[in-house]
Amino acid sequence: MSGDTRHHVVIVGGGFGGLWATRALASAAVRITLIDRRNHHLFQPLLYQVATAGLSAPDIAAPLRHILRDQRNVEVRLGEVEAIDARARTVRLADGGSLAYDTLLLASGATHAYFGHDDWAEDAPGLKTLDDALHIRRRVLLAFERAEACTDPDERAAWLDFAVVGGGPTGVELAGTLAEIARHTLRHEFRNIDPAHARVRLLEAGPRVLSSFPEALSAKAQRQLERLGVEVVTGRPVGAIDARGYTLGDPADAANATVVPARTVLWAAGVAASPLGALLDAPRDRAGRVRVQADLSVPGHPEIFVAGDLASVQQDGKPVPGVAPAAKQMGAHVAAAIRARLAGKPVPAFRYRDFGNLATIGRMAAVVDVRGFALSGVLAWWFWLAAHVFFLIGFRNRLIVLINWAWAYWSYQRHARIIFGVDRAPDATVDSDAR
Template identity: 50%
Template sequence: MRQKIVVIGAGFAGLELVSRLKGTDCDITLIDRRNHHLFQPLLYQVATTVLSTAEVAWPVRRLFRKRKDVTTLMADVTDIDRMRKKVICADGTKVDYDWLAVATGAGHTYFGHDEWERFAPGLKTLEDATTIRRHLLQAFEKAELTGDDAERQALLTFVIIGAGPTGVELAGSIAELCHRVLPSDFRRIDTRATRIILVEAGDRILAGFDPKLSEYAASALQQRGVQVRTGAQVTDITAEGVRIGDAFLQSRTVLWAAGVRASPAAEWLGAETDRAGRAKVSETLRLPDDPSVFVLGDTAHIVSAGSMVPGVAPAAKQQGAYAARVIRAALRGKPAPPPFRYRHQGDLATIGRNAAIIDLGRLTLSGRLAWWVWGISHIYFLIGTRSRIFVALSWLWSFLTRQNSGRLITQSDKVVPRNDRQS
């Protein structure tokens, strides 16, 4: 009888696992609540008008259209019955499995202040990106209209909370938008006067990078007009702005890049979790009490060589590839491969045009060369030749003309609450 493999989540880990299982005598079901795979590392460029949504996302069904062994379901998983080996969806659909891989990603965490979400959107999905883009562009449009100087200043003050790679890249890209792209478009306001404030509770930005690279990034941001505030604790966020310590800063656009929390997958599995809600797995990426269940990517708490594996795309892809090796070995009746070992490929972040940082451990790069390496590496990891060409052309157009092609205001002002995400 053909084995049934169910993969929940069409992110980097899930796609890698399904791709690596090609040619096995199995029936594979890939479930995701959305119909597309998203290249999250470039999502901030959608939010800041550099790229369009179609350049960073691809329909899952199209990716596996030639794989007759793969069935794709667009469904919202709500529970997992491990005893009966069934995945349960919101509409009542139940999917049987012999092997299960849960790679449902992570959502935002507001550290006990979920009420802040409506005032400070985060960046995890295409919907988040288009919402942020709308907030940014509408701020300039409203500033052009108003005759109230105080309101105009509040509209032209953007606050980004959290100075990890996402926060830094957002701040740098918004600075490019304000200083290089928009100035000639407006008549009553000077977009170059926009205040961009990057807030970090820690003592330096990009804490995961070499301190010298963090220092370079902070200096590069400041040269682009970004105010960097470290050691700053956010205590409240409202529609009027953000309170940092005891001081209240008027701002109509506050963006959240401060923290993530795993999807509720660990609850479905009844698994032990860490403080971020990630399921703790064994050195073979499986539940300690159930070797038929893998937990991968941002959903999993994985320790390799004594350190926790970071929640980045290369790590997720390595986990998906490893899970495929384990399943293949079991299907062939061969010994399982050695325990999973994460191979760190370096940390990258871009600050803006001609400025990026790369931390490879013993080797670090910054500046123009790092920016080119950053761009080439991201294009390389995009899916399909068409995507690589389109993104490269969009970047070339932006570089040569200092114009971004995605400056469209879409969606309404209605706030739609978000649930924890799959993929």
């Protein structure tokens, strides 16, 4: 698009916020450069299904170039932003290139937060990308293989001990699905172990799981988890994690701390904003999110917008949640703001419309809170399934997901149980797959 004199909008991030802004500008008199360090858009709410072998990566992801192939005012650029010069209105890429912009939208999402214990990341992987999902899938499936080959009872028990740290929607979904895999999917497939004897624990430092849901739904979710075989531990923070297991409570207080041997610990306890926010000379909150103005622009820089998990937005005295619907709405709002400015019209303040919370727990088990209307159990599960399939991008993705879920429902099988890849960071005393 060299030589194009139209208003240049640079959008960083092809997630919900960035993609929705891009598509909303399809008919606008602008040219758009969409930058992402990955070539695909990911439907993150179903990422746990890839991590637990229920779906394959292409089922929940689509190439950005394919999605935007008919939108002629967009150029997709594979790259990573490493610097922003707000005064010169340029972004510099890691490959040495740079782009000038008239309007900039940062929608680069979030990453894992270990609350000051970044050293835990190696032994307790989080779930944000397809790479994360495939690594977790490998660890989970290999844990059963290691237990099958192990002759020491204590070591075998450690391989069959799974812990998910964090009782939010991702943690609940992971824990419930792990219990289903152990008790149903892998049934009769091993000779030396009974996978149903695997221990799955959900660890939540707060008083209850799904704290963003009404208390009654939270209690129902815990009961559904326990019926699936998940042991729910609340009110006890994790104090340490290493390749051998984890500690509940402060490790320095040996009398009240409990050390649990577990070779598979998964992290779902917290998120932090993308490091991209630190490139702006703008106020940020404790999680690194940029404190934006009412129209989602950066203070002092009306030409720079921030959307999605990178934006810190207050509404009615409460923070707008870092969920996919909020990111989509922010992206659409930024597109409307750009159109308004080009037309010389005032830009309205962003207003988030909360359509409710959904979380699945396992087969035919879920909780739904939609504007005070609460559901749990089978009806909630069908509602959750319909909503997620509806919002998937592309007819092919929807059809494949429906077929896979129908097969899993009747057979309890998960078709994506192929172990591949190489081990990370071998250790001299602990099998490398525990790391």
